[in-house]
Amino acid sequence: MRSLLGAGVLALLLAAPAAAQERHPNAQIIGFADFNFLTTERPVPDGFRSGQFAGHLSAELAPRLGVFAELTATATATGFNLEVERSILRYDFSDYLKLSAGRYHTPVGYWNTAFHHGQWLQTSVNRPEMVKFGGQFLPVHFVGLLAEGSVGSGGLSVRYHAGIGNGRGLNIARGGDAGDVNPQRAWVAGLSVSPGTPRQLQIGASAYGDRATLAVGNPVDERLVGAFFAWTAERPEIIAEYASVRHTQTGGGPRATSKAGYVQLAYRLPGGASAWKPYARYERVDVPPTDPLLGAITPTLDYRAVLAGLRFDFASVAALKAEYRREKPGGPNWLDTIIIQVSFTFPRWQEEHASSEGVTP
């Protein structure tokens, strides 16, 4: 591990002289926000809700050296919770190899990296349960090092990533921001393919391993494998994701496998109705009570849901979504929810003018 880290630092230092030759003052700031109205049979407060405010910065610090940062402010019962969601410094050696360090959305599955805090980007009001805000099924954040890249020919692109970092914290919904809670680092790896035609089709698989430390009892080894299919060309949009995670308590403790997945279908209507996009999703999370990591935390991880909604893009930067959900969050009863959301991005994204500063002479 130390050799790997040393090699990465050395590689970045060797690349530094080349970076000093050119100037690239190039930055993009993108914000996302949402506002909701909720009426529900679930035991959560009804009414209007401020959603989440997310600010994203990307900047080219030098040729091939970029920084990505994301901050959020999330409404809670006692105020707003501020969080550094992502902070990544990346050096691109080429398309084949990009090395980075920082805090990431863990690159497992699809939704966790594709949409995450970008409510406006996703078709539905909320994320699926398996990647929900503050959720525990997937390790949502990852602090460490990541290597990624892509190869391709014609329209075909094959992307890979592999990383090592801190695993889940004592609060397993969080990554180890201030250090790992045990000496065994987490690892993540994944591969995805985009054939080019049909456009915006991506198929991928990923794996994640860690040793999670519990407040009480022996640590739990975690091995997760997942796969996804995402065709986001809108006519139709099909996103399906599945993950299976095996938890084994060390010292001869119990072992169990939990599973989660969803299928989302949507279709952007044609012609003059193209601002409208009906959608539907089915999702389930199966966590056996014997799961030594997830089973003891909350029974609501055993979850079923069907939902249907309508998205209306009333401006190029804003959408109004109305969604009906029928959920069975752990217990025997199905509970209904209606939620209406306005989500938007700002400022309106615009290409930079080619004559502006930032192009290398």
Added chain:
Amino acid sequence: MSARTILAAGVVAALALLPSAATQAQETPDVVLAVVVAPDAPIDSVSLGDLRRMFLGDRQYTTQRTRITLIVPSPGSSGRATALRVVYRMREVEYRQYWVAKIFRAEVISGPRIATAEEAKRQVATTRGAIALIPVSAVDRTVKVVVVNGRRPGQTGYELR
């Protein structure tokens, strides 16, 4: 759930009355586009698939490890519609959402640049790694036209039209 049903119906009705993003889209006439680079750039031909990977930000570096700078026609200009329809295969709204998502996912730092044909030629001639889409009518000796799928603009089967 009757009150909720009424609420949902009300929302749907209100949605129907709002002006939509679709009706705000501006149409621009299609023209034949040329892919142009600097005269000394080490690229003479490209497949349409590779061209799309470049302009979609999936390929960001040349074989010489120079970052590729993309230049596309400005919104409302001649050539924009052809670029979106043939190269991106997206509507204007989808194109903007695509780049917002691409930047959000930290896959790229920024999207393509926009320029008039004259500005694009100047930038291409002086910027390492720059590649532009400009109307064929604007091509002159200051830039090199890249062959796409084995065909040059004007030849039968040329696809950027």
